[in-house]
Amino acid sequence: MITRLVEGVGAAVIRVVERFGSFAEVAVRGTWTLFTPPFRPRLILQQLEFVGVQSLSIVLISGFFTGGVFALQAAYGFGLFGAETLTGSTVTLSLSRSLGPVFCSLMVTGRAGSAMAAEIGTMKVTEQIDALESMAVDPVEYLVSPRVIAGAIMVPVLSALYTGIGMIGAYMVSVPYMGIDGGAFLDRIAWYADPEDLHWGLIKASVYGWLLAAVGCWKGLSVRGGAQGVGQATTEAVVVSSVAILVLDYFFTDILMKLGLLT
Amino acid sequence: MSTSPFDPQDAAIVFDGVTKAFGAHKVLQGLDLVVPKGKCTVIIGRSGTGKSVTLKHAMGLIQPDAGRVTVLGKELGRLKREELQRLRLRFGMVFQNAALFDSLSVYENVAFPLREHEKLTEAETLSRVEAVLAQVGLSFAIQKMPSELSGGMRKRVGLARAIIHTPDILLYDEPTTGLDPILTAQIDELIAATQQNHPAMASVVVSHDMKGAFMVADYIYMLHQGKVVAQGPPEHFKTTDDPLVRQFVEGRLDGPIGVE
Numbered sequence: 001m002i003t004r005l006v007e008g009v010g011a012a013v014i015r016v017v018e019r020f021g022s023f024a025e026v027a028v029r030g031t032w033t034l035f036t037p038p039f040r041p042r043l044i045l046q047q048l049e050f051v052g053v054q055s056l057s058i059v060l061i062s063g064f065f066t067g068g069v070f071a072l073q074a075a076y077g078f079g080l081f082g083a084e085t086l087t088g089s090t091v092t093l094s095l096s097r098s099l100g101p102v103f104c105s106l107m108v109t110g111r112a113g114s115a116m117a118a119e120i121g122t123m124k125v126t127e128q129i130d131a132l133e134s135m136a137v138d139p140v141e142y143l144v145s146p147r148v149i150a151g152a153i154m155v156p157v158l159s160a161l162y163t164g165i166g167m168i169g170a171y172m173v174s175v176p177y178m179g180i181d182g183g184a185f186l187d188r189i190a191w192y193a194d195p196e197d198l199h200w201g202l203i204k205a206s207v208y209g210w211l212l213a214a215v216g217c218w219k220g221l222s223v224r225g226g227a228q229g230v231g232q233a234t235t236e237a238v239v240v241s242s243v244a245i246l247v248l249d250y251f252f253t254d255i256l257m258k259l260g261l262l263t
Numbered sequence: 264m265s266t267s268p269f270d271p272q273d274a275a276i277v278f279d280g281v282t283k284a285f286g287a288h289k290v291l292q293g294l295d296l297v298v299p300k301g302k303c304t305v306i307i308g309r310s311g312t313g314k315s316v317t318l319k320h321a322m323g324l325i326q327p328d329a330g331r332v333t334v335l336g337k338e339l340g341r342l343k344r345e346e347l348q349r350l351r352l353r354f355g356m357v358f359q360n361a362a363l364f365d366s367l368s369v370y371e372n373v374a375f376p377l378r379e380h381e382k383l384t385e386a387e388t389l390s391r392v393e394a395v396l397a398q399v400g401l402s403f404a405i406q407k408m409p410s411e412l413s414g415g416m417r418k419r420v421g422l423a424r425a426i427i428h429t430p431d432i433l434l435y436d437e438p439t440t441g442l443d444p445i446l447t448a449q450i451d452e453l454i455a456a457t458q459q460n461h462p463a464m465a466s467v468v469v470s471h472d473m474k475g476a477f478m479v480a481d482y483i484y485m486l487h488q489g490k491v492v493a494q495g496p497p498e499h500f501k502t503t504d505d506p507l508v509r510q511f512v513e514g515r516l517d518g519p520i521g522v523e
């Protein structure tokens with residue numbers, strides 16, 4: 001009984017370690033091969049376009065409404081003790097530190113991370129990955145590295161836009177709609193917001209962008225079976241990336257605060 | 264069972280007691296096989312006996328559970344990643360389902376091996392691509408995308424992609440399955456001609472089509488239940504009274520090969 005349990009736990013641990021090992025292999029080699037020839041500017045541009053430009057509309061729409069709804073809630077809360085003008089600075093701080101990078105990464109995971117898993121998974125089940133290998137091309141170098149670099153570059157850009165448009169949304173809700181004084185609203189933002197926040201937010205977004213692309217590619221490359229396997233990999237890519245981003249963001253924030261880099 | 268007459272020391276590919284299982288499903292069960300240089304070797308066998316798996320072992324796309332695969336004197340299991348990559352450059356492979364890159368046009372698909380491994384000008388690349396597409400009768404399709412092609416056309420694009428860099432070892436996985444009889448004859452002709460034009464090359468053709476096999480083969484291996492059960496030159500397969508071979512070659516239902 002006990003030995004059974006130990007065996008079961010042991011096997012589970014080995015599975016987790018193996019899984020993580022295969023992810024680490026894809027992620028590390030996918031990043032490392034960016035710095036060794038052949039360089040593939042055309043594929044990288046394609047992915048920058050795919051991750052960045054094509055995510056623009058959902059990022060802008062969701063950013064605007066995130067800022068808006070947050071302003072609604074904050075204005076109500078601060079209104080209870082007459083501090084409505086703090087709404088703008090609160091929304092700005094939250095968006096630039098955490099909400100921008102995290103929400104934006106989650107949106108890009110749903111749009112681009114899932115598509116990466118589906119596309120690479122389909123290539124796997126139709127033997128296109130084997131074909132790459134048979135022509136002495138490393139699939140990780142050819143498929144993964146353009147995607148991870150595109151994630152690491154474009155998600156911070158999108159995150160900055162998300163934060164910016166979120167602030168516009170917050171302004172629109174607070175000032176014209178709820179009648180908070182516009183001058184004071186902007187004044188408080190300038191008072192509290194720190195460029196340092198934005199800068200750490202961008203670094204986090206870059207890490208999450210890299211992560212969601214690496215997870216999407218890894219899930220795609222590990223597809224087994226046919227169409228069903230592709231569907232499953234796509235779902236798993238979204239779930240794993242989303243959970244990982246949320247967990248990572250917690251620890252990131254905690255560590256930055258402990259180090260005194262964020263106040 | 265006789266052993267092959269070829270010297271393993273100077274062979275293109277040697278399988279030595281290779282076994283491979285996927286989960287509980289044993290596919291290869293001690294496969295011994297020698298593919299000589301300068302000849303066309305045909306592998307026949309029923310669907311699901313592991314012919315495609317055998318070809319993938321030869322390129323190191325699948326690793327054996329036990330046994331050794333040696334290619335051009337190098338044992339695959341001992342090679343480093345870069346060495347294996349370098350060795351793969353000497354192969355061309357026609358996949359059973361073509362395995363074209365569906366995000367690339369026919370032109371880009373066929374040009375792929377050149378773009379990756381040879382420094383050519385665009386004009387040189389174009390003329391090489393046009394030449395092989397003409398050989399497979401697809402010059403008109405050069406700008407099309409794979410999704411716009413029929414199954415037979417895709418297969419011929421796959422063939423063009425495999426021969427464009429004139430490899431030392433050319434693996435064909437059922438190159439004529441799914442083609443009409445005239446195209447089948449044309450592709451068989453192309454396989455034979457490619458072999459003749461490159462006397463040092465080793466071709467390996469996996470097939471169920473006995474007519475084509477007899478036409479292109481210098482030597483035939485028959486696989487059954489993960490092992491070689493018969494081998495010899497085409498004449499042997501035409502004349503032997505081995506019941507396994509007779510049943511397969513003549514496509515009969517009764518015989519030692521169970522039909523589920």
Ligand SMILES: Nc1ncnc2c1ncn2[C@@H]1O[C@H](COP(=O)(O)OP(=O)(O)OP(=O)(O)O)[C@@H](O)[C@H]1O
Pocket residue numbers: 285290308309310311312313314315316317359
């Ligand atoms: N990657 C894999 N995972 C699990 N099983 C596999 C895999 N590849 C092949 N098989 C199994 O191995 C067996 C042999 O497959 P293989 O594709 O080599 O057959 P084949 O001889 O080429 O048949 P056909 O003539 O139909 O192409 C099949 O039963 C197949 O289910």
Ligand SMILES: [Mg+2]
Pocket residue numbers: 314315316359436
């Ligand atoms: Mg097959």
